Amino acid sequence: MIIQLTNGELTKWAGISKEVFDAVRTLEGDEFVVNRNKFLNNLINKIAATRIEKATINNPFKQYDSFPIKWGDTIENIFVSIPMGYDYDIENAGKKLLEPVKPPVDVLYAHMNYQKQYKVTIYDTQIKLAVRNEYGMTDLVAYIIASMYDAGDLDEYFANIAMLTTTGIFKNGITTLNATTKEEKARILTEQLLNVIPSFSFPNKSNNKLGFINPSNKDNILIVIKQSSLVNINIDYLAGVFNMSRVELNNKMLVIESFVVPVWNATTKEVEYKGEDVDLVVIDTRGFDNHLALNNSGYFYNPEGLFSNHYHNRWRIYGFKLWFNAYALKVNITSQNTQEV
Secondary structure, eight states, X not given: OXXXXXXXXXXXXXXXXXXXXXXXXXXXXXXXXXXXXXXHHHHHHTOOOOOOOOXXXXXXXXXXXXXXXOSOSEEEEEEEOOOOOOXXXXXXXXXXXXXXXXXXXXXXXXXXXXXXXXXEEEXXXXXXXXXXXXXXXXXXXHHHHHHHHHHHHHHHHHHHHHHHHHSOOSBTBOEEEEESSHHHHHHHHHHHHHHHHHHHTSSOSSSSTTOOOOOOOGGGEEEEEEHHHHTTSOHHHHHHHTTOOHHHHHHTEEEESOSOEEEEETTTTEEEEESOOOSEEEEEGGGBOBEEEEEEEEEEEETTTTEEEEEEEEEEEOOBOTTSOEEEEEEEEOOOOOOOO
């Protein structure tokens, strides 16, 4: 809890007399120095402990990481499609006995496409003045260093979201529909979910970018949806249609704030926003092709400047295998235009 104190309340809390307080405001020279020290001593002595806190970042996409890579910068993915059958023809049997038939095998390559580095400088003097004991100093240094790891987790979270709408992973691009009210938009979102999710489990070629027959198991289906789009959807109704409990359906959903994410531009030194503002994405999680390639840290100490520079490196491969099913939906709310004749 943060307590806002007036000057009078502060001096009373700290045990500072009115004479000392007025002297600090009005006197100069040696008398000011003496009274300033009295003021600061009373105030600082009221600080019994220092509590160090920091933000905690949870990246829910981390569970879909695949194996880490130690050498090289490329992942080769091979998919064996379902071969097509043909009618038996006894009259021509044996005529094409020696002709080769290419197996239905396709290959995709995922390359290193994410290289982030984080740096913080810790000054000895600043740390020692910021805390009241050695344990506070240890905690503060540890938290500052840990903040680089949290920054890496946050950037990875945004990178996953951006990948879902900017890599062309959908068969026919992003499906865009229009509605005139929030209620109609909620109805459209619900109807599309009721149509798309069962369709993923059917053996058809319309749900993935490469047009392969590759049905999805319901256990692998994930709905990534904006909070503002979810708020008007009847979750109980959806759960009933899919023969799931509300808890089971919620476990199939990953709710985010937006598909438009902040990206730091190192050239302009400004934050830019990238991504398509869709309402939801339905994907087969087997399509994630995410690999950690480098995750290390180091530092050096400058004894002359009394500071240390700490570094953290996070390199990754982010991708989506295009033979797995994926669907994106954007519903725009457009005003109804009426014209009097």
